[in-house]
Amino acid sequence: MTDVKATLRDLLNKGRRMLLPHEAYALLSNFNISVVPHKLVTNVMEAVEAAERMGYPVVLKVVSPDVVHKTDVGGVMLNIEGSAQLKRSYEDLLSNVRRNAPEARIFGILVEKMMPKSIEVMIGGMRDSTFGPIVAFGLGGIFVEALGDVAFAVAPINKCEAVKLVKKVRGYRVLSGLRGRPLDVDSVVEIVVKVSKILVELPEIAELDLNPIFVYERGSTVIDARVILGHVPQ
Numbered sequence: 001m002t003d004v005k006a007t008l009r010d011l012l013n014k015g016r017r018m019l020l021p022h023e024a025y026a027l028l029s030n031f032n033i034s035v036v037p038h039k040l041v042t043n044v045m046e047a048v049e050a051a052e053r054m055g056y057p058v059v060l061k062v063v064s065p066d067v068v069h070k071t072d073v074g075g076v077m078l079n080i081e082g083s084a085q086l087k088r089s090y091e092d093l094l095s096n097v098r099r100n101a102p103e104a105r106i107f108g109i110l111v112e113k114m115m116p117k118s119i120e121v122m123i124g125g126m127r128d129s130t131f132g133p134i135v136a137f138g139l140g141g142i143f144v145e146a147l148g149d150v151a152f153a154v155a156p157i158n159k160c161e162a163v164k165l166v167k168k169v170r171g172y173r174v175l176s177g178l179r180g181r182p183l184d185v186d187s188v189v190e191i192v193v194k195v196s197k198i199l200v201e202l203p204e205i206a207e208l209d210l211n212p213i214f215v216y217e218r219g220s221t222v223i224d225a226r227v228i229l230g231h232v233p234q
Contacts, residue, residue, distance in 0.1 A: 004030055008204040008229060017229050020063050021110050024225040028210070031194045034187075035222045037113040044090045048083050050111040057081050057114035060089055062097050066104040073100035079114060115214055115221055119174055119183055122211035123191050125155070125199045127230065133199035137192055139171040140212035155196040162192040175215060187220040188213070206230030 004027065011019075019027065025035040039050035040063060051058045062075030070076045074096025077089040090109065097104060120140030128134050131154050138150035151168035153161060166172060166189055175183050191213065198205065207228040214221050 005202060005204065008202060012204060012229050012231070016065070018065065018068075019227040019229070020065065020107065021061060021225065022063065024208075024227040025222075027198075027227060028222060028225060031198055033191055033194050033210075033222060034219060035225070036115055039111045040108045041111055042108045044087055047090050047109060047111050048086055051080070051086055052083070054111070054113045058086065059112040059114050060086070060093050061110040061112065062093060062104075063107045063110050064097070064101075064104045065107070067097065067101055073097050073104070075101075115223060116216075118214040118216050120212035120223075121171075121175070121188060121215055121220075122150075122209065123188075123195050123213060124207070124209045124211065125195050125205075126207045127199070127203075133196070135165065135192060135196050135199065137165050137188075138169050139174070153196075156200045157193065157196045159189060159193055162189045162196070165192060182217065183215045184218055184220060185215075187218075188215055191220060191222075204229055204231075 022038065022040045025038060028035050037054045039054070041047045041050055047060070058080050060077040060080065062070055067073055067075055075093060077093050080086045080089050093109065094106070097106060122138050122140040124136040126134050126136070133155040135153050135155050135157060136150055149169045149171050151165050153165045157165065166185065175185050175188065191210070195208065195210070198208065205227060209226040210222045212223050214223055
């Protein structure tokens with residue numbers, strides 16, 4: 001934990017206000033939160049090697065501190081099924097970003113395993129000026145904004161409190177076995193508790209958003225993560 005805090009403080013002192021995707025994944029992995037298999041690469045041959053190692057299909061995502069919404073600049077390529085398609089997609093992605101965000105610094109490309117689709121949830125956190133760290137849970141993907149079905153709790157929370165938080169949302173029925181498909185709610189609860197722990201132990205983090213998280217019959221996997229840094233605590 002000391003190394004994580006030191007790394008975050010160093011980034012803050014250098015003026016960084018957001019973790020890059022692979023840095024966010026590393027932070028989550030440090031708290032034993034399952035993340036999508038991924039590899040940061042800097043050229044197309046490294047991308048091919050990474051994709052073949054993790055298995056197709058894969059996703060490509062631009063890694064840039066100057067690009068917040070990657071899809072808006074053409075910085076995401078999905079459903080890549082083989083090396084020939086990957087090579088084309090790699091070059092197309094770079095061309096898109098250079099055209100749509102010419103000032104953006106490109107640190108590399110993230111190759112990610114294209115995970116099987118499943119029910120999506122989001123787990124997030126923020127710091128309130130009155131209550132301190134707050135944990136959020138709701139349906140993931142586009143449904144967070146479309147339905148507004150999100151519940152909140154003041155951190156820290158234990159497993160029992162996390163279960164109550166998850167059950168507060170109307171979408172809980174989907175997780176608990178709607179249409180005969182029970183999902184691994186326990187794995188979701190575990191992530192909620194771990195996000196609470198992150199917020200409490202790392203005041204350097206101002207906000208985090210794990211969305212979407214794919215929930216399977218066994219386990220849950222973070223597919224995308226955004227971590228915003230705040231001030232350096234005294």
